[in-house]
Structure formats: structure tokens, C-alpha cells
Amino acid sequence: MKELIDYILQFGTLNQQQVNLVISKAKELDLQKGEYFSEAGKVPRQVGFVVEGVIRGCYYKKQGEEITRCFISENSLVVDYVNFEANTVSSEYLQACTDCKLIVFPKPDWEELSHIIVNWDKIKNKMVHLCMHQKSRKGPVISQDATTRYLDFLENYPSLINRIPLTHIASYLGVTQQSLSRIRKNIR
Known part of the structure; x- marks a missing residue:
């Protein structure tokens, strides 16, 4: 409490x-x-x-x-x-x-x-x-490319990336889970 x-x-x-x-x-x-x-x-x-x-x-x-x-x-x-x-x-x-x-x-x-x-x-x-x-708060701007949307997500929600399912992050970003996996792989 x-x-x-x-x-x-x-x-x-x-x-x-x-x-x-x-x-x-x-x-x-x-x-x-x-x-x-x-x-x-x-x-x-x-x-x-x-x-x-x-x-x-x-x-x-x-x-x-x-x-x-x-x-x-x-x-x-x-x-x-x-x-x-x-x-x-x-x-x-x-x-x-x-x-x-x-x-x-x-x-x-x-x-x-x-x-x-x-x-x-x-x-x-x-x-x-x-x-x-x-x-x-505005979700990702769909006119941005998917990588930029993901980087914005990391900046706005840094503590969530390893806590919530990638399917929810992909849904938030407006991309498929496969696209999100590719973006994450390219950023590393």
C-alpha cells in the first residue's frame, strides 16, 4: 500500500x-x-x-x-x-x-x-x-519506418522490452512478429 x-x-x-x-x-x-x-x-x-x-x-x-x-x-x-x-x-x-x-x-x-x-x-x-x-500517448507514427518506430519504443519504454511478449510489441508497432525479429537482429 x-x-x-x-x-x-x-x-x-x-x-x-x-x-x-x-x-x-x-x-x-x-x-x-x-x-x-x-x-x-x-x-x-x-x-x-x-x-x-x-x-x-x-x-x-x-x-x-x-x-x-x-x-x-x-x-x-x-x-x-x-x-x-x-x-x-x-x-x-x-x-x-x-x-x-x-x-x-x-x-x-x-x-x-x-x-x-x-x-x-x-x-x-x-x-x-x-x-x-x-x-x-501517441503510438508509433506509421509514416516512420519500422526500425525508427522500434527505436522510439525502446526510448519510451526501456524497461518493457524484456518483460512483455514480442507479439504485443509488434502489435503496438504495427508490424508482424517476423519483421520485428528482423529489426531486432539488424540493430544488434
Whole structure:
């Protein structure tokens, strides 16, 4: 829980009683690699904080092709916040790329914090803003050649390269796994 509290306190101050309330509402959740935190076709029901592991945001094109939009790793919120807030069905998946340890807040508990903690909405808005910025970071520019896209990935996500399956990286880059293998071989 210390990681979560340290994260929250970057965005505002809480007294010990408020910290204890936040901790009392939080629940630990383990996701195995491949399991979903939230799914397309369902209403998101929880906000998570990644303590350990990597989650990816992805969707499927009509032709069934899987597209990875973003990666969310340690010390970040994970939530499809627009659909969570609006109580609407999501169009994307949030899936564990690795085994993950999360701290989660079911929607009623997340909302209750706003009613009890005076500055929670300000803190929450800053956390959510950062979360949405991280999720919306532009994926690779398809007009760039594949090698440049891969080098940009290495620069933006240096800790992920040996932690997540190459199929997810290839999907994020918009290349086949075979092309990614060739690019990696040529760079070494």
C-alpha cells in the first residue's frame, strides 16, 4: 500500500485519518498474464493502481486484427476512465502482459472517497489526468519506418522490452512478429 499512498501524495496532501480511509477502501488483486482488468463489451467497474507488472490497452479491428494502443506499468493508475465515469460499455481491453499485482477500488468505494475527503476530487482529477495522458500517448507514427518506430519504443519504454511478449510489441508497432525479429537482429 505504501506505493499507492506515495503516488497519491504526489498530487495533494492527506492527513493520517484520510490515508487510513483510502487504505480501508483499497483491495489487492493479482492478475495472471493474459487475464483482463477490464473488457470490451462490459462497463468498467474499478480503478486500479499497478504495484507490479505490465498491463496493455488493446482493441480488435473488424477483421479480427489485434491492436495494442498503450502499455501501463508500475506506479500508474489503470482504468478506462471515460467509460468508468459514464457507466458505459468499453470498446477496449485492459489485459495483463505479465503477472500483475494491483491495488483496486471498486466504483462505489472510489466515489465514496469524494464524499468524505474534502480535497479528494482535486487529487483524483490530477491522477486521472496523468493516467489518461499516459494512455493517450501517441503510438508509433506509421509514416516512420519500422526500425525508427522500434527505436522510439525502446526510448519510451526501456524497461518493457524484456518483460512483455514480442507479439504485443509488434502489435503496438504495427508490424508482424517476423519483421520485428528482423529489426531486432539488424540493430544488434
